[in-house]
Amino acid sequence: MTTLHFENKDEDELRKVGMSKEHRIDPQVQVGLLVDPGGFPLEVHLFEGNKAETTTLIPVLTSFQERHGVTDMVVVADAGMLSAANLNALEDAGFAFIVGSRLTKAPYDLATHFQRHGNHFEDGQILESTRSMGTGKAERERRIVYQWSFKRQKRDDRNINLMIEKAERIAAGKAPLKKARFLKVTGAAKELDQATIDRARQLAGLKGYVTNLDIKKMPGVAVINAYHDLWQVEASFRMAKSDLKARPVFHRQEEAIEAHLTVVFAALAIARHLQDTTGISIKKLVRTLGPLRTVTIRIGKQTITAAPSIGADAREILDCLPAINAPGH
Structure with missing residues (x-):
């Protein structure tokens, strides 16, 4: 949309x-x-x-x-479709889905990994979990696929550092007070929210995906590739x-x-x-190709057709399109 x-x-x-x-x-x-x-x-x-x-x-x-x-249709969408009601409606209509997952629940979904291995991941490592989504009669168990990427971790860490710098400037009075992810405001006191920073560091490099497809039908790597x-x-x-x-x-x-x-x-x-x-x-x-136009000019009883001058770049493109250059086209 x-x-x-x-x-x-x-x-x-x-x-x-x-x-x-x-x-x-x-x-x-x-x-x-x-x-x-x-x-x-x-x-x-x-x-x-x-x-x-x-x-x-x-x-x-x-x-x-x-x-x-x-x-047999699989709907692939971003995290904006993630509400439990939306996913239930898709499933009830007979569709499979793969959507991006927010990382707020990742520490709980991956609790076993963090207990055994701390923050250590292998590049490209895929982990699977399940999560109850929705409440009451609308509650359903969902499959969650996570992948850790070294490249994503570097990008996430860089963004975290920039957000920390922003919060530090606000806390030190060097920047006007406004909402910042890692800033904690208590009354008149402004300071870094270390707990939020630590959690962000823990999740750096992770990306999550929610799907209702069985692992036998689509393994984790295929889920991730489809989302990409x-x-x-x-x-x-x-x-x-x-x-x-x-x-x-x-x-x-x-x-x-x-x-x-x-x-x-x-x-x-x-x-x-x-x-x-x-x-x-x-x-x-x-x-x-936009400027290539054939112009027909009529002066009195005489008609002149002016063909465009096709340069090397245009000719290279046209040569890749055999249908355009075929007889009768």
Whole structure:
């Protein structure tokens, strides 16, 4: 899911002010993009700007499943889908899922490891646990897969150090008082929250994933690899928003907005195909091939056709696309 904003302050039945990841207060629409593991677009859907993301997912998946006769779908999503109610709804609708897990429960999930091995992990080490999620009748046991990475630990430690420096400046009065992760404020006293720092250090390098797939059907490494494909979704959104100029949207009527999205969707599918075929980024493809236009000029009774001058970069790209260069194209 993402949002597309409008250069117009007036709301209507579709364009509404809602939660914006960019903290905008303009009317917007919600756009849902369904892609395959490689990022190729399968469907695009339009929703009201104030509609909660979690209420859009199951109807889209169900309709796709019915139209194409798909019987075994795994939904991969980020931690925003992690609430127990959302996961239960997905499961009740017949879908398997893999979602990112927040690390707040990791010390308890991995208590046995920390007791036996302390903070020591092997690079790439995978650990499994289970956790009860939800309350009452909604409570269900969930499988949790964790992986520790040396590279991630270095990145996490660097970020922790930066946050400690920020908290230290605030505690010393060298920076204005504002919320900081490792700052503890008691009355007028400001100091570092050492317990929170120690826990963050303990969890540095860990990443968690929640799934309802049985380990016999999908082992931990496959769960992790499937989740990592999410970057393809983000890449498709970035292409649509920036390289393919999906926003801002200047249309007003719903039909026109849907037509705009259809053009962007088609362009994204073509762009993905071109990128996969040539190995060249969409940005470079647009920049290189965009200026190539054949112009027909009519002066009186004379018609002149001016073909574009194809440079070396453009020719290299076109040579990778045999269909374009085939007779009759």
